[in-house]
Amino acid sequence: MKSEAGTIAVLVATYLSIILVAIFGSIAVVAALVGANRVQGVAEMAVLFAHDRAVELGVPDSAELSVELEQFLSLAPSAQALQLVAVDSYVTGAVSTVRICARYVNPLGAGIDSAIICRESRAQSFLIDK
Amino acid sequence: MTDQGSSPLESAALLLILVLPVAPALGLYQHLGDLLAAESIARHGLRAAVLSHEKGQVPASLQEVLDPLAQGWGKTVAGFSLRCLGNCEDPGILSLTVFVGSATATQSAGLEPK
Numbered sequence: 001m002k003s004e005a006g007t008i009a010v011l012v013a014t015y016l017s018i019i020l021v022a023i024f025g026s027i028a029v030v031a032a033l034v035g036a037n038r039v040q041g042v043a044e045m046a047v048l049f050a051h052d053r054a055v056e057l058g059v060p061d062s063a064e065l066s067v068e069l070e071q072f073l074s075l076a077p078s079a080q081a082l083q084l085v086a087v088d089s090y091v092t093g094a095v096s097t098v099r100i101c102a103r104y105v106n107p108l109g110a111g112i113d114s115a116i117i118c119r120e121s122r123a124q125s126f127l128i129d130k
Numbered sequence: 131m132t133d134q135g136s137s138p139l140e141s142a143a144l145l146l147i148l149v150l151p152v153a154p155a156l157g158l159y160q161h162l163g164d165l166l167a168a169e170s171i172a173r174h175g176l177r178a179a180v181l182s183h184e185k186g187q188v189p190a191s192l193q194e195v196l197d198p199l200a201q202g203w204g205k206t207v208a209g210f211s212l213r214c215l216g217n218c219e220d221p222g223i224l225s226l227t228v229f230v231g232s233a234t235a236t237q238s239a240g241l242e243p244k
Binding site: 008012015016019020023027030031033034037038041042045048049052053071072075076077078079081 | 140144147148151152155158159162165166169170173215221223225227235236237238239240242243
């Protein structure tokens with residue numbers, strides 16, 4: 001006759017691990033979304049700041065754009081809160097583009113801290129007839 | 131070996147172990163919800179502050195702008211602070227920090243150059 005002796009500890013441990021993986025996984029995803037949102041916000045404000053100051057007669061100056069971008073990123077509290085790893089800016093015609101990459105630190109401290117979030121933002125000046 | 135035991139007791143213990151991690155998870159979800167709301171409220175609030183500043187108005191009634199934004203998220207703004215770097219002169223960066231529950235979000239934007 002087959003023995004019915006055993007333990008449900010393995011089953012409970014499996015259920016528990018599935019629950020924990022689902023919870024921590026979803027939290028990590030939402031936290032990464034918050035991080036991406038933050039980087040996008042800084043990129044948008046940075047390109048507006050730099051473009052506003054680098055533009056002349058509707059055409060931005062690439063070197064000036066870069067200087068103003070550096071100034072914004074070094075002064076703005078929202079940018080200082082990020083761990084920036086790469087910043088790039090360029091001008092295409094009348095459009096200024098800023099690309100910012102920041103390091104994502106997992107708030108759960110699970111050792112997953114090497115992800116890099118990159119976001120891009122563009123700006124262009126328009127003449128509005130009054 | 132004996133098969134004796136209490137099934138209700140085992141069920142209760144099993145449920146307790148499985149439900150236990152849900153409580154801290156709900157707390158974390160709440161914090162993340164606060165974070166998302168704070169980021170969004172700070173961004174839109176800052177736009178309102180920048181626009182009113184450029185019109186030459188002091189954004190004193192920012193609370194009136196932030197409250198409807200928070201209501202959209204089903205949250206309450208616990209507080210906020212608006213400050214202007216360099217006395218609002220060049221480079222003129224306006225910074226808004228919003229507190230929602232346990233979360234804090236800061237957004238900064240440049241003012242229109244003179």
